[in-house]
Amino acid sequence: xxLQKEKYRAVxxxxxxxxxxxxxxxxxxxxxxxxIPILVxxxxxxxxxxxxxxxxxxxxxxxxxxxxxxxxxLPGFAYLAPPNYHLLVESNKTLSxxxxxxxxxxRPSVDVLFESAADIYRHxxxxxxxxxxxxxxxxxxxxxxxxxxxxxxxxxxEAEMPTMPNxxxxxTTADFVLDLDMIAEKLNELANAIDKAx
Amino acid sequence: MDTTEEDDDIKxxxxxxxxxxxxxxxxxxxxxxxxxxxxxxxxxxxxSMKELPHYIVRDKALFSRFIEEITTxxxxxxxxxxxxxxxxxxxxxxxxxxxxxxxxxxxCATGEEAYSMNIILEEEKLKDxxxxxxTDINRLVLSKAKKGIYPVQCLREYEKNYIDSxxxxxxxxxxxxxxxxxxxxxxxxxNIVFTEHDLATDYVFGEMQMVMCxxxxxxxxxxxxxxxxxxxxxxxxxGGFLCLGAKETLDFYEGRxxxxxxxxxxxxxxLVK
Numbered sequence: 001x002x003l004q005k006e007k008y009r010a011v012x013x014x015x016x017x018x019x020x021x022x023x024x025x026x027x028x029x030x031x032x033x034x035x036i037p038i039l040v041x042x043x044x045x046x047x048x049x050x051x052x053x054x055x056x057x058x059x060x061x062x063x064x065x066x067x068x069x070x071x072x073x074l075p076g077f078a079y080l081a082p083p084n085y086h087l088l089v090e091s092n093k094t095l096s097x098x099x100x101x102x103x104x105x106x107r108p109s110v111d112v113l114f115e116s117a118a119d120i121y122r123h124x125x126x127x128x129x130x131x132x133x134x135x136x137x138x139x140x141x142x143x144x145x146x147x148x149x150x151x152x153x154x155x156x157x158e159a160e161m162p163t164m165p166n167x168x169x170x171x172t173t174a175d176f177v178l179d180l181d182m183i184a185e186k187l188n189e190l191a192n193a194i195d196k197a198x
Numbered sequence: 199m200d201t202t203e204e205d206d207d208i209k210x211x212x213x214x215x216x217x218x219x220x221x222x223x224x225x226x227x228x229x230x231x232x233x234x235x236x237x238x239x240x241x242x243x244x245x246s247m248k249e250l251p252h253y254i255v256r257d258k259a260l261f262s263r264f265i266e267e268i269t270t271x272x273x274x275x276x277x278x279x280x281x282x283x284x285x286x287x288x289x290x291x292x293x294x295x296x297x298x299x300x301x302x303x304x305x306c307a308t309g310e311e312a313y314s315m316n317i318i319l320e321e322e323k324l325k326d327x328x329x330x331x332x333t334d335i336n337r338l339v340l341s342k343a344k345k346g347i348y349p350v351q352c353l354r355e356y357e358k359n360y361i362d363s364x365x366x367x368x369x370x371x372x373x374x375x376x377x378x379x380x381x382x383x384x385x386x387x388x389n390i391v392f393t394e395h396d397l398a399t400d401y402v403f404g405e406m407q408m409v410m411c412x413x414x415x416x417x418x419x420x421x422x423x424x425x426x427x428x429x430x431x432x433x434x435x436x437g438g439f440l441c442l443g444a445k446e447t448l449d450f451y452e453g454r455x456x457x458x459x460x461x462x463x464x465x466x467x468x469l470v471k
Binding site: 069070082085086090091096097098099100112116119120 | 205228233270416420
């Protein structure tokens with residue numbers, strides 16, 4: 001299977017247990033400027049401060065910022081869902097936050113981000129499911145596929161916790177199952193393809 | 199069904215609801231509205247998205263259920279303890295200068311935060327001169343708020359929140375436990391009026407020294423946010439305080455210059471001119 005290279009206009013990433021290390025590994029290897037906006041849900045404690053963003057920004061090649069409501073989604077940035085809020089995408093390509101019920105015992109929930117982003121970006125969305133100890137993200141991954149989007153899942157063998165990648169692979173098929181280094185490489189390939197297409 | 203068709207269906211439904219029932223959801227952010235709507239229509243006995251407009255104009259019970267499901271009612275006592283700590287540190291001192299205090303808690307849901315604020319007023323010796331108006335669009339949650347009865351399994355978290363908020367007593371001072379629930383003390387209820395109010399359609403109903411509306415405005419689009427900020431602005435006495443949720447900001451409001459930031463992290467503002 002291959003990904004159609006020029007079509008992606010947004011990347012959504014879901015990560016849980018072990019996600020901090022995984023995200024650092026990916027974000028330290030992306031080309032800058034990176035031409036596709038990245039939206040990230042990382043499960044964290046609701047009282048977590050801005051530490052995650054600070055740590056990611058130490059290694060990240062592109063700016064990682066906390067998602068704010070009504071923020072315009074721009075290429076070159078990675079937006080991280082704030083602790084205790086779901087992150088969603090509006091039809092005018094802005095972000096919105098919501099604090100309604102937890103989904104899969106999680107807030108932010110990967111499913112909520114994946115599903116709402118897939119509604120807006122449809123086939124132009126690439127979903128990435130990383131390490132985690134629960135099944136959040138599986139339904140969202142399936143939904144992205146149903147809308148014609150692409151899907152990469154971290155290889156369960158490499159994942160610090162394989163449950164989340166495995167759960168996604170149980171309910172849908174991925175375009176690629178890859179180790180983190182290869183995921184970064186693939187993302188760079190896609191972002192560079194946008195460069196040429198524009 | 200493609201996305202635009204779904205969006206049109208939702209628009210039609212919200213128009214019909216406004217015309218028939220007077221509740222205005224047209225200014226709500228689409229993404230989370232859609233999410234909740236689809237959750238609602240997937241429930242047993244609910245008509246499909248396509249049929250819903252036809253049924254909801256005729257069936258009041260269905261509409262009531264819609265209101266209950268569509269609004270977010272997630273809350274807890276002393277939610278975001280740092281906010282209450284900041285109120286104790288930065289707001290309370292200013293309130294002593296008023297002989298009478300009116301506090302409006304808009305979007306109070308099941309009331310946990312209204313009681314929390316009342317506990318702070320009590321501890322700061324301000325409760326006897328205070329009246330609190332706790333409002334919500336959802337009648338069902340208001341009836342729960344009025345009762346002030348909550349499940350005991352929440353207590354552990356509430357106790358911790360209370361201490362983190364700067365509480366120096368024991369939260370058990372303020373409630374009675376019976377079986378698997380606890381009920382707020384009567385004296386925390388006698389100065390709170392729980393009443394229906396729709397921020398999208400209803401008006402100012404008094405001059406307040408404090409307006410608290412946390413994690414409601416994130417569901418509104420920019421136009422509706424501005425309308426509601428104007429409503430709060432007009433409701434506030436000069437020198438009064440406006441408290442928003444941590445992820446909400448006054449920065450895009452046309453009357454922003456009238457307010458001073460008291461706490462940037464917890465979004466506490468004071469009307470200064």
